[in-house]
Amino acid sequence: MRSFAPTQAPTLSRRAVRTRFIDSSPLLEEGDFDGLRRRGEDEGYLFFAGLLPAEAIRRARRDMLAVVEAYGWRMPGQEPLGGLLDLDALNQVPDEEMRSDIGVSRAAYHDVQKLESFHALPHHPNILAFYRGLFGEEALVHPRHIARMITAHRVMVPTPQHQDFPLIQGSSNTWTCWFPLGDCPRSMGSLTLLRASHKQGYIPIRRTRGAGGIAVQLCRGAKVWVEGDFAEGDVLTFPCFTVHRALPQRHKEQIRLSLDVRYQPVSDAVEQKSLLPHCPLSWEEIYAGWESDNLKYYWNASAPKLSPWDATLLQPARRIC
Ligand SMILES: O=C(O)CCC(=O)C(=O)O
Ligand SMILES: [Fe+2]
Numbered sequence: 616m617r618s619f620a621p622t623q624a625p626t627l628s629r630r631a632v633r634t635r636f637i638d639s640s641p642l643l644e645e646g647d648f649d650g651l652r653r654r655g656e657d658e659g660y661l662f663f664a665g666l667l668p669a670e671a672i673r674r675a676r677r678d679m680l681a682v683v684e685a686y687g688w689r690m691p692g693q694e695p696l697g698g699l700l701d702l703d704a705l706n707q708v709p710d711e712e713m714r715s716d717i718g719v720s721r722a723a724y725h726d727v728q729k730l731e732s733f734h735a736l737p738h739h740p741n742i743l744a745f746y747r748g749l750f751g752e753e754a755l756v757h758p759r760h761i762a763r764m765i766t767a768h769r770v771m772v773p774t775p776q777h778q779d780f781p782l783i784q785g786s787s788n789t790w791t792c793w794f795p796l797g798d799c800p801r802s803m804g805s806l807t808l809l810r811a812s813h814k815q816g817y818i819p820i821r822r823t824r825g826a827g828g829i830a831v832q833l834c835r836g837a838k839v840w841v842e843g844d845f846a847e848g849d850v851l852t853f854p855c856f857t858v859h860r861a862l863p864q865r866h867k868e869q870i871r872l873s874l875d876v877r878y879q880p881v882s883d884a885v886e887q888k889s890l891l892p893h894c895p896l897s898w899e900e901i902y903a904g905w906e907s908d909n910l911k912y913y914w915n916a917s918a919p920k921l922s923p924w925d926a927t928l929l930q931p932a933r934r935i936c
Contacts, residue, residue, distance in 0.1 A: 630837075630838075631838040631839075631840055632837070632838065632839050632840070633807075633840050633841075633842060634810070634839055634840070634841055634842075635841065635842065635843050636660070636662035636841055636842070636843040636851065637654070637658065637662060638662055638663065638664045639651060639654055639661045639662060639663055640663050640664050640665070640666070642654065643663060643666075643745060643748075648748040648749060648751075651748070651749060652749065655749070655853075655854065657811065658810055658811060658841070659808065659809070659810055659811045659812055659813040659814070659853055659854065659857040660808055660810075660841065660851060660852065660853040660857055661851075661852050661853070662843065662849070662850070662851050662852075663745070663849065663850045663852075664846065664848070664849050665846070665848040665849060666741050666742065666745070666794075666848060666849070666850040667736075667739055667741060667742070667794060667848045667850060668739075668741075668848065669847055669848060671736055671739055672736070672794075672796050672797065672847055672848060673696060673796075674732040674736075675730070675732040675733050675735075675736045675796055676696055676796040676797055676872055677695050677696060677732075678727075678730045678732045678733065679727055679730065679733065679762060679764065679796065679872055680695065680696065680697075680698065680870075680872075681695075682723055682727050682730075683700070683719065683870060685726070686719070686720070686722075686723050687701070687704050688700055688704050688705040688719070688723075688766075689701065690868075696797065698797065698869050698870045698871075698872065699868055699869060699870075700766060700767075700868055700869065700870050702766070702767055702768075702867060702868060705766055705768050706768060706769060708720050708768065710769070710770050713768055713770045715770045715771060715772075715824070715825070715826075716825075716826035716827065716828075717761075717762065717763060717764055717765075717826075718763060718764040718765040718766040718768065718771055718870070719764045719768075721894075723764075724762070724764070724894055725894055725895075725896055727762050727764070728762070728892055728893065728894045728896055728901055729896070729900070729901050729903070729904060731904070731905045731906065731907070731910075733760065733762055733874075734758070734760060734901075734910060735910060736874065737756050737760055737792070737874065737876040738756060738910065738913075742792065742850070743756075745852075746790070746878045749790070750878075750879075750880040750881075751880075752880050752881060752882060753880075753881040753917070754878045754880065754881060755878065755879050755880070755881040755883075755885060755914060755917060755919055756876065756877075756878055756913075756914075757783075757789075757876065757877040757878070757879070757885070757889040757890070758889075758890060758891075758892070758898075758913070758914060759877070759888070759889050759890070759892065759893045760874060760875070760876050760893065761874065761875045761876070761893050762872070762873075763826070763871065763872070763873045763874070763875065764870055764871075764872055765804055765861070765864055765870065765871035765872075765873070766870055766871075767864065767867035767868075771864075772824050772825045773804060773825060773860065773861040773862065773863050773864065774806075774825050774826040774859075774860055774861035775824070775826075775827070775829070775830040775860055776809070776830055776831055776833065776858050776859070776860040777820070777827050777829050777830055777831055777858065777860065778812075778817070778818060778831055778855065778856050778857065778858055778859075779791050779855040779859075779877070780817060780855040780856055780928070781817070781820065781829065781928035781929050782827055782829070782929075783855060783877055783886065783889060784886040784922070784924060784925060784928065785879065785883070785884060785885040785886035785889055785922050786879040786880065786883035786884060786885065786922075787856075788854070788879055788883060789854070789877050789878070789879040789883075790852050790853065790854055790855065790877065790878050790879070791852065791853055791854075791855060791859075791875055791876070791877055792850060792851075792852045792874075792875070792876045792877070792878060793806050793850075793851045793852070793853075793859075793873060793874070793875050794845070794848075794849065794850040794851065794873060794874055795845045795849075795871065795872060795873040796847075796872040796873060796874065797847050797872060798844075798845065798846050798847050799844075799845040799871060799873065800844040800845070801842055801843070801844055801862050802864075802865040802866060803864055803865070803866050803869060803871050804861050804862050804863055804864030804865070804871050805842065805843065805844070805845050805861070805862055805871075805873075806842075806851060806859055806860070806861055806862075806873075807840050807841065807842035807859065807860060807861075807862055808840070808841055808842075808851075808853055808857050808858060808859035808860075809833070809838060809839070809840055809857070809858040809859070810838075810839040810840070810841050811839075812856070812857050812858040813853070813854045813855075813856040813857040814856075815856070815858075816856060817856065817928065818831040818832065818833075818856075818858070818934065819831070819832055819932040819933065819934040820832070820928075820929065820930075820931055820932070821931045822931055826861075829929065831858055831934075832933070832934040832936075833858070834934070834936035835936065842862065852878075855877075877889065881917050881919070883920075884919070884920040884921060884922035885920070885921060885922065886921070886922055886923075886924055887921050887924075888924070890914055890919070898911070898912065
């Protein structure tokens with residue numbers, strides 16, 4: 616008889632093992648927030664298949680691709696949601712004009728930061744209802760949303776393994792929410808994370824290339840990297856000490872569009888940069904072409920407490936394992 620025993624036993628191996636996200640949608644559908652908190656605490660993440668409806672995602676995707684097109688980097692002849700690039704055209708952008716944490720030029724990223732649809736998406740009621748249940752109070756959405764527009768421009772490298780806390784600080788109960796704008800299989804460079812790594816607390820960093828510019832030093836021993844092929848609408852969220860990184864983008868001709876957004880309990884303090892745009896534009900410049908006033912300066916209504924920035928968290932230090 617053929618044996619179907621696993622070739623790698625996660626608890627025994629000293630090597631890294633790769634496994635797939637557990638879909639927590641059934642717990643969310645039942646409103647079982649104790650179960651969700653328990654799973655988040657055990658696994659270091661929560662994944663929800665199809666949490667966001669297609670229309671909401673497509674509005675932002677279409678607007679972001681229109682920016683890519685305006686700069687001449689989009690392959691002509693596609694339907695408006697097609698993400699094929701003209702990589703030769705993109706590679707004409709000088710290295711110093713690129714935002715290597717994003718994937719396009721500074722100017723293009725500023726245009727994306729001005730999009731109302733991009734800023735509206737993180738306020739989708741399905742996401743807010745989840746965090747309200749998780750925190751047991753209203754969630755503060757950090758307005759500093761990040762749009763990743765990952766391309767194969769020569770300056771780009773996959774996001775290195777890191778924790779978000781030293782980059783964001785403020786509340787230690789801040790959660791990152793990561794979701795692609797459209798299908799994003801692992802081969803397109805989706806996010807992967809180290810199971811239960813949030814239990815290690817803050818991990819000393821070293822400086823490196825790639826988004827964030829920092830990498831955590833991992834000790835030897837068994838590791839379980841959790842990953843998955845994202846379909847449009849799937850959402851991954853994790854606490855700010857969970858180690859995560861991007862998989863390599865193998866489809867060089869495609870742009871990988873995704874958002875990363877942070878949420879925290881509204882009564883916790885926030886570090887003031889989390890209330891600023893993720894680029895040098897002012898909120899007034901970002902808001903200039905918006906149709907609605909509803910989301911302008913929305914965080915002021917909850918008068919968030921501020922907490923200080925700790926620069927030592929971004930100083931490289933050797934990890935003693
Ligand atoms: O999308 C990426 O490559 C990086 C995302 C990330 O680090 C995050 O969501 O915190
Ligand atoms: Fe991150």
